[in-house]
Amino acid sequence: MDEITALLRERIYAQHYATGVWLKQEQLSDELGVSRTPLREALRRLEQEGLVRSEAGKGARVISGDVHTLLSAYELRAVVDGLAARLASANPSPARVREMRQLIDAQRKAIDPWNPRGYSKLNVDFHELIVHMTNNEFVIAQTSIIRMTAQVFAPVAMIEPSSALRAIEEHATIADAIEAGDGVTAEIVARRHIEKTITQLRFGAARTDSIR
Structure with a gap:
């Protein structure tokens, strides 16, 4: 789980995932070769750090640069x-x-x-x-x-x-x-x-x- 969080964090810092982009769990699961459970936890941790924001019914996206x-x-x-x-x-x-x-x-x-x-x-x-x-x-x-x-x-x-x-x-x-x-x-x-x-x-x- 820590490895998934670190990987997603570094990809956000490297702008692999641009500001405002939706991080779809299905796509990320296939891309990273991991199950949804650790992925959800990783996104939750990134939300605590302020890097992503979750919206009910929509998922999570990289924090906007407004x-x-x-x-x-x-x-x-x-x-x-x-x-x-x-x-x-x-x-x-x-x-x-x-x-x-x-x-x-x-x-x-x-x-x-x-x-x-x-x-x-x-x-x-x-x-x-x-x-x-x-x-x-x-x-x-x-x-x-x-x-x-x-x-x-x-x-x-x-x-x-x-x-x-x-x-x-x-x-x-x-x-x-x-x-x-x-x-x-x-x-x-x-x-x-x-x-x-x-x-x-x-x-x-x-x-x-x-x-x-």
């Missing part, structure tokens, strides 16, 4: 990322700090030539690393929201090199604060880092509404 859903997800991201950065600053190990720096360097290399898929993965790795640096199991349990916003919704919130460059410099500032043990600054910068995306989403939604 603006309202995006905003809701990023509002949680702002809190999780800010808290994680503050907690990670409490006792950052040299090895973890080096790992943060290496990920930032790799992100810069993904800019030219522009590699959006590579950058997106490195971006997820950077933020997940900070979450794991907290050593707080309850914060770590929120890791899925990072991959959900950065990977599942990627086709909706397309990344451009200019925004990636800005994000990388903010990553460097977050890393500096964590390394210095400055939890207050780390939390503020990490939270603002996500809030900029929220502002962009709201602005985009407002423009769309005004054009209608």
Whole structure:
């Protein structure tokens, strides 16, 4: 059952199943070569993680990438990322700090030539690393929201090199604060880092509404 859940989760993250797509149990059962019982349990777990939503009489489908859903997800991201950065600053190990720096360097290399898929993965790795640096199991349990916003919704919130460059410099500032043990600054910068995306989403939604 865990293997089925993991496989479906990774396929959603890899956009094999796009946002809004219905996951029909009969089709998935044939595709994966599994019975309906473990498949239903796997879909239930993915629903608990927020990756799919079930509708009575219709089944389950991958969470939609509409603006309202995006905003809701990023509002949680702002809190999780800010808290994680503050907690990670409490006792950052040299090895973890080096790992943060290496990920930032790799992100810069993904800019030219522009590699959006590579950058997106490195971006997820950077933020997940900070979450794991907290050593707080309850914060770590929120890791899925990072991959959900950065990977599942990627086709909706397309990344451009200019925004990636800005994000990388903010990553460097977050890393500096964590390394210095400055939890207050780390939390503020990490939270603002996500809030900029929220502002962009709201602005985009407002423009769309005004054009209608």
